[in-house]
Amino acid sequence: MNARPDPDQATPAFAAHDHRACEARALDEAEGRLARQGGRMTPVRRRTLEILLESHRAMGAYEVLDRLAAEGFGRQPPVAYRALDFLVEHGLAHRLQRLNAFAACLHPGQDHAPAFLICRACDTLAELPAPPVHAALSDLAAETGFAVERATIEAVGLCPACAGAPA
Amino acid sequence: MNARPDPDQATPAFAAHDHRACEARALDEAEGRLARQGGRMTPVRRRTLEILLESHRAMGAYEVLDRLAAEGFGRQPPVAYRALDFLVEHGLAHRLQRLNAFAACLHPGQDHAPAFLICRACDTLAELPAPPVHAALSDLAAETGFAVERATIEAVGLCPACAGAPA
DNA sequence: GATTGACTTGTTATCATGTAACATGAAAGG
DNA sequence: CCTTTCATGTTACATGATAACAAGTCAATC
Structure with a gap:
């Protein structure tokens, strides 16, 4: 029932925190993880992760791409998608998904949850x-x-x- | 703990059931709901709902649009999106959403749920x-x-x- | 140190999804 | 009948995603 456990563990994102350290720690863990898993941390991938880490926000692939392009990396969509996919595959980033599809509601009227x-x-x-x-x-x-x-x-x-x- | 309560209420979608009746009941309830809420059940909207009700599947907007176009309704995306949005707004359909965006993972390593x-x-x-x-x-x-x-x-x-x- | 093979990066082109903005048309209410 | 409102339809565009191919990098071996 402790609403604020060890901030290093729970990282609430909403609470004030030393974001620089937060970022550094995540990058650090990433390097370690990749070393153990055999993944290669290349410049684009590292930069992509850094960009994602800058804010506690979800970013669109094209938003990331713009950033990458502005820094001299390729400006075509696959550049961003590949880096992001790599990060997701290695457990370093999440993809917030949506199905973008519709279905008939079978319980209209009932309270909806x-x-x-x-x-x-x-x-x-x-x-x-x-x-x-x-x-x-x-x-x-x-x-x-x-x-x-x-x-x-x-x-x-x-x-x-x-x-x-x-x- | 009854895995199969009244089928009319729980409609598991996976169980064998009289789909014709299932469809008819949903359409029926839809009419009633709209009448109470003041919404207008027009031909496109009704057809859209019927299309969604045909299967227990989520459908893409363009899939619905193709069906509508083949039946003489407009063949531009907004036609489908408007009908679908209307149904969702009135509680007759669900939009299965996903953000399509990325965020850095702040808990790599920990078991993920x-x-x-x-x-x-x-x-x-x-x-x-x-x-x-x-x-x-x-x-x-x-x-x-x-x-x-x-x-x-x-x-x-x-x-x-x-x-x-x-x- | 040259060659191979796996992987990474970059490109072009295209497809899929979703919306803004505007014109026309039908329907309810005075 | 006229007005207001809402529905439908259009064009054009923004955004999200992938397929397919060419070229570069790097490590390991021969």
């Missing part, structure tokens, strides 16, 4: 009422002082049918 | 370790027989700073 289950084999989508999950999320967020207004909860996996009969 | 908190005012993003939320989601999913492999949990709201000093 849905979660979505998407089968990666047959693309079937199930909408579940998920108040407990939303509650768990809101509680966690509240510990950092964040007020959740809307939440997106999507799971990818295998539906019973596809799990039973893998193609 | 993160949730993201995105402040809508300052765009600051916090990454939280959220095993309880993932656990709650997996438990819920397991009740339908779905095996979660990856989950995306994103919350939009106000960070403490922006909540305290609303611009």
